[in-house]
Amino acid sequence: MKEISCKLLVIGAGPGGYVCAIRAGQLGIDTVVVEAGRLGGTCLNVGCIPSKAVIHAAEEFDKVVHMAGGESPLGISLAKPAIDLGKTVAWKDRIVGRLNNGVAGLFKKAGVKSIQGWAKFRDGKTVEVETETGTQLIHAETIVIATGSASVDLPPLPFGGNVITSTQALALDRVPEKLAVVGGGYIGLELGMAFARFGSAVTVVEALDRVLPLYDAELTRPVLKRLDALGVSVMTGAKAKGMSKKGDTLVVENGNGGEVRLPADKVLVTVGRKPLTEGWGIEELALDMDGRFIRIDETCRTSMRGIYAVGDVTGEPMLAHRAMAQGEMVAEIVAGHRRTWDKRCIPAICFTDPEVVSAGLSPEEARATGVEIKTGQFPFQANGRAMTMLGEDGFVRVVARADNHLVLGIQAVGQGVSELSAAFGLAIEMGARLEDIAGTIHAHPTQGEAFLEAAMKALGHALHI
Known part of the structure; x- marks a missing residue:
């Protein structure tokens, strides 16, 4: 059995793990990364990046379809369009491949050693890795657990056959004629709307009383309007009970207790994700847990000395940029720098049509803190x-304290508003007041002007409404 030693061992090369490793390498730390799959983890390979590629392809196809139908207000007309989903997926895969190679190149540049295989703890300082060439033992002074998360399955709908995960949905070689989406959160609606644009007849089944429950109703109203325009059927207060014997029909219990049978070529289950805490020897450690997640402090330390954890395995929000921020901080701590992780603002984006962005506190969350607030909202x-x-459906909203005008939260819904998230996050992180935003010159013509106008509206003097 081959044995090596290192100062820092990172288990998992997703966004949190690979960023931690690269930064540690830059700081001169002897670093080893173990990853069972491809570099980049879920986000790069089967999540964030490939889903946005497919969503973009769906948007482009939808535009062409409307042009072919003579519905374009721009006066553009085309012959009847068609979609070759196999080519779309191949294009998506090429993007993923380039990014995989990019991470490998960054490892090499930073002097990070990468090992492909499945890691399992022997104790708090030793990890055993099963590789293609045999077992390798790694002794490390410090270990970072970055094992990520996996799709949650439903007992009545085990994955297999026509019941698929988001990963499988992104690898389909043809557009399903009828698609049922179980789960009306951001993953379900992002992919459901994409396939609706490709031409699928889509039905969303959500157990709660509304879709996108993590966002307030005002923010999601334009999304619901677009779902209706795309012909997507939405069943709320409904529970998926299982598949028919033939496997081509989803059985659903509606809100009235009745049974509805939905013919479906594919059933996409998107009811959330669970932390990957099994299979890598967690039982050999004495980690404090927070429910299903590994408990960490404000520096991502676990209850065991010399062991950190970052990313989805540590809890909500399960977002790649949260994991990256944690990973970068941990690397600097291991290098001896004084760091803590300030989580006052982690922007959340839903890449539906239109897009939804939320940074900081919503009006309801701000009021729940007991402070008096004022809001300003500007429509696109x-x-x-x-x-x-052609992106007039949506708005930007600013939430601030009434007494000193400190900005507590910023939300937006509209075409392309994901790109405003950096400005929103920066404003909150820097402790901006409404006057700071209103006093910053925003370029014209841009959608960012709506941010300026929302702040001015909260101050009582919006110019363009």
Whole structure:
């Protein structure tokens, strides 16, 4: 059995793990990464990046379909379009491959050693890795657990056959004629809307009383309007009970206790994700847990000295950029720097049509803290740039303290608003007041002007409404 020693061992090369490793390498730390799959983890390989590629392809195809139907207000007309999903998926795979190679190149540049295999703890300082060439033993002074998460399955709908995960949905070689989506959260609606644009007849089944429950109703209203325009059927207060014997029909219990049978070529189950805490020897450690997640402090330390944890395995929000921020911080701590992780603002984005962004506190969350607030909201219907992109349905909203005008939260819904998330996060992180935003010159014509106008509206003097 081959044995090696290192200062830092990172288990998992997803966003949290690979960023931690790269930064540690940059700081001169002897670092080893163990990853069972491809570098980049779920986000790069089967999550964030490939899903956005497919979503973009669906958006482009939808535009062409409307042009072919003579519905384009731009005056553009085309012959009847068609979609070759196999080619779309191949294009998506090429993007993923480039990014995989990019991570490998960054490891090499930072002097990080990468081992492919399944890691399992022997104790708090020793990990055994099963590789293609045999077992390898790694002794490390410090270990970072970055094992990520996996799709949650439903007992009545085990994965297999026509019941698929989001990973499998992103690898389909043809568009299903009828698609049932179980789960009306952001993953379900992002992919459901994409396939609706490709031409699938989509039905969303959600157990709660509304879809996108993590966002307030005002933010999601434009998304619901678009779902209706795309012909997507939405069943709320409904529970998936299982598949028919033939496997081509989803049986659903509706809100009235009745049974509905939905013919479906594919059933996409997107009811959440669970931390990967099994299979890598957690039982050999004495880690404090927070429910299903590994408990950490404000520096991502676990209850065991010399062991850190970052990313999805540590709890909500399960977002790649949260994991990256944690991983970068841990690397600097291991290098001897003084760091803590400030989580006052982790922007959350839903890449539906239109997109939804939330940074900081919503109005309801802000009121729950006991402070008096004021809000300002500016519609994209009054924004020139949004009009020129046919993206008038949506708005930007700013939430601030009433006494000192400190910005507590910023939300937006609209075409392309994901790109405003950096400005929103920066404003909150830097402790901006409404006057700071209102006093910053925003370029014209841009959608970012709606951010300026929302702050001015909260101050009582919006110019364009």
